[in-house]
Amino acid sequence: MRDYWSMLFVFVLATFIGLGVIRKVSRLLYTPLMSLTNAISAIAVVGSLVVVGADYPQTIRILGAVALFASMTNIVSGFLITDRMLKMFKKQ
Amino acid sequence: MIHAIGQLSAVVATALFIFALHWMSDPKTSRHGVFAGVAGMAIAVLATWIQPEIVHHAWILVAILAGFLVGVPLSRVPLTAVPQRTALSHAFGGLAAGLVGTAEYHLWLTEGPENFTTFRMAALVIEVILGFLTFTGSLMAAGKLQEVSWIPQRPVTYPGQNFVNLGVLAGAGVLGVMLVLNPMAPWGSAALLGIIGLALLFGVLLIIPIGGADMPTVISILNSYAGLSAVAMGFVLNSMLLVTAGALDGSSGLILSIIMCRAMNRSFTNVLFGAFGAVAKSKQIGEAKVWKQESPEGAAQLLEQARLVVIIPGYGMAVAQAQHKVRELYDQLTKRGVTVKFAIHPVAGRMPGHMNVLLAEADIPYTALAEMDEINPEMPQCDVALVIGANDVVNPAARTVKDSPIYGMPIIDADKARTVLAIKRSKNPGFAGIDNDLYVQDNTWMLFGDAKGVIGDLVKQFAGGGIH
Numbered sequence: 001m002r003d004y005w006s007m008l009f010v011f012v013l014a015t016f017i018g019l020g021v022i023r024k025v026s027r028l029l030y031t032p033l034m035s036l037t038n039a040i041s042a043i044a045v046v047g048s049l050v051v052v053g054a055d056y057p058q059t060i061r062i063l064g065a066v067a068l069f070a071s072m073t074n075i076v077s078g079f080l081i082t083d084r085m086l087k088m089f090k091k092q
Numbered sequence: 093m094i095h096a097i098g099q100l101s102a103v104v105a106t107a108l109f110i111f112a113l114h115w116m117s118d119p120k121t122s123r124h125g126v127f128a129g130v131a132g133m134a135i136a137v138l139a140t141w142i143q144p145e146i147v148h149h150a151w152i153l154v155a156i157l158a159g160f161l162v163g164v165p166l167s168r169v170p171l172t173a174v175p176q177r178t179a180l181s182h183a184f185g186g187l188a189a190g191l192v193g194t195a196e197y198h199l200w201l202t203e204g205p206e207n208f209t210t211f212r213m214a215a216l217v218i219e220v221i222l223g224f225l226t227f228t229g230s231l232m233a234a235g236k237l238q239e240v241s242w243i244p245q246r247p248v249t250y251p252g253q254n255f256v257n258l259g260v261l262a263g264a265g266v267l268g269v270m271l272v273l274n275p276m277a278p279w280g281s282a283a284l285l286g287i288i289g290l291a292l293l294f295g296v297l298l299i300i301p302i303g304g305a306d307m308p309t310v311i312s313i314l315n316s317y318a319g320l321s322a323v324a325m326g327f328v329l330n331s332m333l334l335v336t337a338g339a340l341d342g343s344s345g346l347i348l349s350i351i352m353c354r355a356m357n358r359s360f361t362n363v364l365f366g367a368f369g370a371v372a373k374s375k376q377i378g379e380a381k382v383w384k385q386e387s388p389e390g391a392a393q394l395l396e397q398a399r400l401v402v403i404i405p406g407y408g409m410a411v412a413q414a415q416h417k418v419r420e421l422y423d424q425l426t427k428r429g430v431t432v433k434f435a436i437h438p439v440a441g442r443m444p445g446h447m448n449v450l451l452a453e454a455d456i457p458y459t460a461l462a463e464m465d466e467i468n469p470e471m472p473q474c475d476v477a478l479v480i481g482a483n484d485v486v487n488p489a490a491r492t493v494k495d496s497p498i499y500g501m502p503i504i505d506a507d508k509a510r511t512v513l514a515i516k517r518s519k520n521p522g523f524a525g526i527d528n529d530l531y532v533q534d535n536t537w538m539l540f541g542d543a544k545g546v547i548g549d550l551v552k553q554f555a556g557g558g559i560h
Contacts, residue, residue: 004211007327007335014336017110018343024117027438028458030348030445031174033116034315038181040109040129041322041341046140047192047329052155053146056199061148063195065155070184070191072159073166075133078181080167081174083126088452089119091459 032085039078045071094142101139102333108132109337113344119458136333171453172410175442179234179311182318186226189321190288193219196328197284201276208275212328217268219324220284221291226317228295233310236299237442247303257297264290302363304407305484307442309352309363316345348444355438355464357490357500383519386537388546391513392553394537398475398511401425402467404435404504405447408481408517412543418480419454421547424554434460435467435504437485468505477509479530481517481543487528512536515546 025033048071051064108128115125141152169177193216200207235243264287271283302310319341326334353360386394395401403422409415425432434456440447448461471477479486486506489496506512507530514531516538531538539546 004209004327007330007332010332011323011326011335011339014106014339015343018113018340019347021110021113021340022344022347025113026117026119026122027463028119028445028448028452028461029116029122031178031443031449032122032445033113033344034178034311034348034444035174035181036112036116036125036129037341037344038178038185038315038318039133040112040337041185041319042188043105043109043133043136043334043337044185044188044192044322044325045133046136047325047331047334048155048188049137049140049152050143050145050329051192051195051199052151053141053148055145055147056195057202060195060199061151063191065151067188067191067195068152068155069158069162070188072156073163074181074184074188076160076163077166077177078163079126079130079133080164081169081177082129083123084167085171085174085449085452086119086122086126088449088455089122089458090452090455091119092457 028089029086032082035078035085036082039075039082042071042074042078045075094144098139098143101135102331105132105136105333106336108135109340113340170413171449172413173238174449175307175311175446176234176237178443179230179237179314182311182314183227183230183234185318186223186230186321188223189318189325190220190223190227190291192325193223193328194284194288197275198281201280205276210272213272213275214268215324215327217272217287219321219328220287221264221268222317222321222324224288224291225295225298226314226321228292229299230295230314230318232296232299233302233307233314236302236304237307244300245304248300253297253301257294260290260294260297264294304442305439306356306363308439308444308446309349309356309358311443312345312348312352313360313363314345316342316349319343319345352439352444355502356498357502383531383538384536386513386539388539388549388553391537391539392550394476394511394513395421395425395430395478395550396428396554398430400431400433400470400474401476401478402433402435402471402474402506402509403478403480404437404440404482404486404506405451405480406437406440406482406485407442408483408515408543410441410446410450410481412481412517412545414480414543414547415450415454415456417544417547417551418451419456420551421554422456422460424551428554432460433462433467433470435464435506436461437464437482437504440482440485464502464504471505471508474509475511477506477512479506479512479514480547481515483516483528486530488530489528506530507533507536510535513539515539515541515543517542 048064048067109132112125112128115121267287319338322338436447488507490498490501490503
């Protein structure tokens with residue numbers, strides 16, 4: 001069992017890193033930023049992957065499968081549309 | 093060994109995600125960010141998939157395939173529909189968190205009580221509440237943005253609304269505390285169902301009183317919630333990777349919310365609990381002033397004689413899909429030696445950065461786009477300010493009328509330009525229902541009609557020989 005205090009610690013540090021990095025993001029790119037962070041937070045996929053894939057009761061795995069589908073949709077559409085938008089930003 | 097690969101991949105993926113966001117600081121490097129994000133995601137997924145406890149591969153393949161089938165079309169929506177798509181993806185993120193939380197609770201019930209530490213159980217309750225309220229809240233927001241017929245567009249308010257909303261949330265909170273204290277109680281599953289129901293209801297109630305002008309803020313807040321629900325999932329599943337990635341998403345949503353709130357001179361609580369539309373039905377005192385209408389020929393002449401033209405786009409440009417016509421106008425004017433700049437208000441449109449993306453889609457170089465703070469000092473030197481479907485963000489009442497709902501909101505100083513041309517779909521007030529004195533100023537000329545049509549007419553004046 002992992003020490004929860006260290007997880008809280010990581011959470012706080014990651015939030016500060018996030019605030020620092022996001023503050024420098026170009027104002028032109030707020031819309032693609034949102035779809036990019038959305039795709040990244042769909043890392044929840046690793047959680048659902050375990051729930052679907054492990055040897056658990058069927059009802060639980062069904063919940064996991066729906067969650068996996070939802071996260072996967074976010075990953076696919078999030079990265080694709082971010083790239084599609086970023087391609088359009090040209091200097092001249 | 094295989095477990096160590098899992099841990100290592102989590103560290104690498106976290107680093108890649110931070111790089112991805114770092115590269116978003118400049119449009120030139122931004123596409124590297126996508127590759128870093130994809131790489132991080134692929135590494136994390138594969139490293140999880142090869143873990144020995146994963147035995148049912150067929151189900152995983154089917155779910156991933158389904159994700160692709162829905163995700164690819166969702167990424168090809170027209171750019172005017174990006175706010176809806178974003179809201180929808182927040183909904184999916186919330187749903188995933190809520191479902192995994194529910195699944196984990198039932199798993200722990202069968203697997204044994206040693207999982208039910210107070211900390212983990214509290215994280216689970218927070219995950220479920222945040223996940224499901226983000227789910228329905230974002231669905232409602234997406235519905236409003238898509239203008240689905242059975243979701244009211246205008247803010248819906250009733251007496252005691254905040255009391256009801258907070259009551260529903262408090263109900264979920266009380267059930268949550270009971271469950272954290274007695275996770276193994278026989279009524280545990282029922283209590284969790286109750287929490288889910290109340291969270292779903294709260295998400296709907298939260299969005300009902302919110303109007304379109306507040307959508308940029310609300311989408312940012314829901315973004316933050318979706319990130320935080322992923323963090324809570326990380327605590328539940330003991331996953332540092334989920335905690336860090338969720339924290340990055342959550343802090344991004346937080347910063348965007350703060351920027352949006354500042355750009356409207358409002359607080360979080362005011363956006364969420366102080367319905368904009370309700371106060372906006374202000375009195376119609378004072379003599380009704382009259383508009384002065386201008387013909388396309390006259391407007392084209394004004395534009396042609398200008399040295400500096402500042403175009404101020406708003407939601408009306410998005411609705412009319414006028415960005416490509418705007419590009420043609422931009423070309424015609426720059427060809428004639430007119431300097432054209434675009435003034436972008438942070439809350440113009442329906443989500444942060446909405447206008448920038450639409451103009452970039454129309455191939456307008458991003459060097460021509462200026463922020464509100466950069467452009468305002470230049471406005472007195474501006475010969476023609478061309479307002480395209482923007483309203484509240486150029487309303488001088490924000491500076492002068494103390495009892496106006498938008499008083500104090502920073503605006504683009506279109507009224508300080510030598511001449512103002514304003515394109516407006518109808519003679520009705522804007523979304524917030526507030527009169528705009530800009531339109532009846534001495535130096536303002538109105539062009540009524542759909543933005544695409546009006547700008548098309550202007551372009552014809554330049555191309556067709558009326559002006560040469």
